[in-house]
Each structure stands twice: as structure tokens, then as C-alpha cells.
Amino acid sequence: MKISSYNINGIKARIETVLAFCKESAPDIAILQEIKTIDENFPRELFEDLGYNVVTHGQKSFNGVAIFSKFPLDDVRIGLPGDPSDEQARYVEVDVQGITICGLYLPNGNPVDTEKFPYKLAWMDRLIARAEELLEQETPFVMTGDFNIIPTPEDCYDAKAWEGDALYHPESLARFRMLINMGLRDAFRLIDPSPMRYTFWDFQAGAWNKNNGIRIDHFMLSPELTDRLENVEIERHWRGREKPSDHVPISMTLRDISDDLIE
Secondary structure: OOEEEEEEOOOHHHHHHHHHHHHHHHOEEEEEEOOOOOOOOHHHHHOOOOOOEEEEEEEOHHHHHHHEOOOOOOOEEEEEOOOOOOOOOEEEEEEOOOOOEEEEEEEOOOOOOOHHHHEEEEHHHHHHHHHHHHHHOOOOOOEEEEEOOOOHHHHEOHHHHOOOOOOOOOOHHHHHHHHHOOOEEEHHHOOOOOOOOOOOOOOOOOOHHHOEEEEEEEEEEEEHOOEEEEEEEOOOHHOOOOOOOOEEEEEEEOOOOHHHOOO
16 A cells, blocks of 8 residues: 655646646555645546545645545544634544544744744644544554654754754654654654655755755654555655645555455
8 A cells, every 4th residue: 555645835736746646656545735725626526537535624725635545535534633713724534444544734833933833832732632542542543744843853954954943943843752752653764764865845045956855744653554664755756847846745655454464
């Protein structure tokens, strides 16, 4: 089973890129962030024609997440629990083939001296609470998407340049480490420990050509899924395509759950 996460930075601007990705990379499940459209305007038929079941949690001009799946989507849950007043479209959760997929677009949090940073931290607290619930249920799950978190200095071209930024702030990193201390694992780092492996390059200042990137798109696996992990790949070449997003897809392959049943 191939699962991909991709911050597309707007479905209207990137529709041909996303269609090409679905055809060429052919994930079984794709989790998209920043679709930047309301549900009614999302071109779901184009992806249904490719064999995907589609669920979206959209918002006009901002945010928005979606999940495509070649398998049936069971028990769709919209929005991160814990704050009924939160109107930002950043989280969708579905059950697929015995796995809970938690697709997220974690708040950026900048500037840190505004209300955006407390919102980021509170959102992360709610995500931690949801992870605790799923762990208690012993549910195989993955939390995946654009976390807007640079986990370590090795995940950034220049850690000093990011000091004080919400993506690399001690309070943000402390909450990310809580997920790890609870038992979740950063799937990419289980496969590839090397530095300078990035998923995002800013459109400005020649970041792509200089390889001034950061790794902020992650798969966080529950213990039940960690044992099934086969591979994780940052599909870097998509940044060099026509009309790219500032992010690239990251994809992981899981051993089929049925293999465990056979064993």
C-alpha cells in the first residue's frame, strides 16, 4: 500500500500537477493539504475518474485538506476534536483498510508575537490528545501532512536562520517530541537518517536552486504501523516540474495488513 502526502498550495493553480501526480506516482491513498477551495468547488470528478474515492474538508481561499483513496473510505470524521469553535479547515480522519488516516495541515504559527502562535500550540495540544485516544484504542494509525515543524537541525539548510520561528520554536518542538515520546515514529527517519533531505523550498530568494530547504511534511506512525513500514521516499523531482507547489510529495509504502493475518 502506497500512501502519499502532498501540500499542493491550491488545487485551482495546481490541478494539472496533481492529476499528473496521481497518474504517474499512483498512490493508493493521497492526503492533500492547502486545497484552498470550498468542498463544492473541488474538482472531485476528475479524481473519481482515476478510481479514487474523495473526501474534502475545504475552506475558501485558505487551508483545506483532502483524502483520495482507491479503497472505500469508512467513518469519515471532519475536524480535529477539542475546539468546536475552530473554523479553520485543517484536519480530516478516515478509516481505510483497517488503518486510521489522520490528514492534517498544522498551523504555521508565525509571527510568534501574534495570536497565530498560541493557536498553533493549542492545535498541537489537541492533536496530542487525539493521538492519546487512538493509542488507547490500539488503533493502527498515521498522522500525516504538512506539520509546519522542523524536527531537528538536520532537517533544515541553516538552523540558525530559523531560530525563533514558529516552525523551529522550542515550544513547538516540545509538543512534536511529545508525539514521539508517546510512541509515534517519524517514518522518514526510520528509513533515511541522512541530512539535507527536504520537502519544502520557498519560491523566493532562489531557495530551490540553492537547495535551501526544510523538512516539514511528515508521516508519524503508531507502533502497530511502524512494524509494517517498508519504505519512505521524498519525491523531490516534482519541485522541478511545471507549475510546482513549494512542497513536494512524500510517500511511504506499507506491507499489506493481510500479510500479517497470513503470518
